[in-house]
Structures are given as structure tokens and as C-alpha cells.
Amino acid sequence: MSKYALIFLTSLLCSCAQMQSSHTKSASLFERIGGLPVLTIVVSETIDNASIDPKMKRSFDGVKLTTLKQSVVDQLCFLTGGGCVYEGETMKNSHRDLKITTAEFELFVATFRTSLNQHVGESEKNELLKILAPMKRDIVTD
Ligand code: HEM
Numbered sequence: 537m538s539k540y541a542l543i544f545l546t547s548l549l550c551s552c553a554q555m556q557s558s559h560t561k562s563a564s565l566f567e568r569i570g571g572l573p574v575l576t577i578v579v580s581e582t583i584d585n586a587s588i589d590p591k592m593k594r595s596f597d598g599v600k601l602t603t604l605k606q607s608v609v610d611q612l613c614f615l616t617g618g619g620c621v622y623e624g625e626t627m628k629n630s631h632r633d634l635k636i637t638t639a640e641f642e643l644f645v646a647t648f649r650t651s652l653n654q655h656v657g658e659s660e661k662n663e664l665l666k667i668l669a670p671m672k673r674d675i676v677t678d
Pocket residue numbers: 586592595596599604607608611623624625626630631634636640641642644645668669671672675
């Protein structure tokens with residue numbers, strides 16, 4: 537192989553590697569999760585399951601689940617870099633009257649995790665759960 541062919545191939549390889557790494561770096565958590573279709577499924581499954589679970593259902597009595605699901609999707613889309621606008625209440629305000637216990641919060645997160653296990657990758661799951669964890673102090677009142 538000529539010296540020039542070698543230089544050409546090397547520079548081609550380098551630029552491909554650079555393109556790949558910058559592509560990986562720039563993909564938001566939202567994109568890596570699979571965008572709105574996947575977020576919508578995960579939020580829907582989690583809220584459906586939580587609202588029929590004997591240990592969590594009391595909070596969801598009389599709550600319009602379709603509206604709640606949309607609000608949570610907007611919030612998570614915003615927080616993961618999907619560019620949505622979340623117009624709902626703060627976590628403190630929206631959960632204050634519900635008097636959510638640590639046990640209920642942990643069960644809700646476990647329910648969320650079960651759904652994430654089926655729809656997103658391991659690292660995306662952990663990144664999302666890391667975003668939710670600090671909300672505990674605003675949601676739990678016991
Ligand atoms: C990290 C965990 C949680 C997140 C990210 C979250 C997120 C949200 C969001 C975005 C809203 C809508 C606020 C609005 O539209 O103004 C909401 C409301 C609500 N959440 Fe949560 N939540 C979490 C934990 C929980 C838990 C543990 C329960 C109960 C077991 C719960 C039950 C509810 C209910 C019933 C509402 C509706 C309140 C109403 O309409 O009056 N949430 N949540």
C-alpha cells in the first residue's frame with residue numbers, strides 16, 4: 537500500500553471514530569430511552585399498575601389518570617432533555633395533600649423500575665432513576 541493510501545485510510549478511520557463518539561455523546565437520555573413512544577408506555581404502565589396496587593391505590597382515587605400520565609410524560613421528557621414543556625405543579629405542591637409514605641414512594645419507584653426493565657437499557661434505566669431519587673424529599677411526608 538502506498539504511503540498516501542495509508543494516510544488516507546488512517547484519516548478516514550479517525551474521522552469515523554470521532555463522528556461516532558460525538559454522536560454517542562450528544563444523544564440525550566430522552567433519545568436513548570426511545571423518545572416519547574417509550575416514555576409514554578413506561579409512564580402509562582407504571583401509573584396503571586400503581587393505581588390498582590392495594591398498597592398504593594388510595595392516592596389515585598378520583599384522579600384522572602389520562603391527565604396525570606400526560607403530565608408525568610411532559611415532566612420526564614423535559615428532565616431527560618426531550619425539549620417538552622412541563623406546565624404542572626412542583627412535586628411538593630402536587631403531592632402535599634396525598635401524604636405519601638416512604639413505603640408508598642419506594643413501591644412506586646419499584647413499579648417504575650419493573651416497567652423500565654422491559655423497555656429501556658440498563659444504563660438509561662439507572663440514569664432515569666437517578667433523576668427521580670431526589671424528588672423523594674418533596675413527595676414523601678412521613
Ligand atoms: C419520583 C416519583 C414521582 C414522580 C416523578 C411523580 C410525578 C408526578 C407529576 C408530574 C404529577 C402531576 C403534577 C401536576 O400535573 O401538577 C404527579 C401527581 C400525582 N402523583 Fe406523583 N410522582 C411521583 C411519585 C408519586 C407517588 C409515590 C404517588 C403515590 C403512590 C404519586 C401519586 C400522584 C397522584 C395521585 C397525583 C395526582 C394528584 C392530583 O391530581 O391531585 N406520585 N406526580
